[in-house]
Amino acid sequence: MSFENPSREEIKQILLNAGNIAVVGLSDKTDRTSYMVAQALQSNGYRIIPVxxxxxxxxxxxxxxxSLSDIPEPVDIVNVFRRSxxxxxxxEEAVKIGARVLWLQLGIFNEEAYEIAAKGGLTVIMDRCIKVEDSILIGKRS
Incomplete structure (x- = not known):
């Protein structure tokens, strides 16, 4: 399979329909990118689940x-801050829990992860920042 990110319109629909976003690799250090991105998403109405x-x-x-498997509720997006x-x-775990989207943050790209998730029925987004996409496509929610 050859990877291509969904269109901007598809990404917008994913974000509009997302409730729970599990953030894998979310740091408790406020100066880390994962923390700042999760905080921005949370302030824009998304439910963040730290992993x-x-x-x-x-x-x-x-x-x-x-781990993702420990989360006792449905997850829409698995947002990943881990090395490629x-x-x-x-x-594999995202497929196992029935997530809808595997989102690898800016700078993260892995063909094997894509194939695993796609075969499991997930939409895959790689090498994109979810905070940037949300700001561009959705903007501030009221």
């Missing part, structure tokens, strides 16, 4: 889960 096995407690007021080579197992 980080090295952090316990809460990030941005939400309970942190060690670490994404295939995340794709």
């Amino acid at each position: 980080n096995p090295t952090v316990s407690g809460e990030i941005l007021g939400e309970k942190v889960y060690a 080579e670490q994404t295939p197992p995340v794709a």
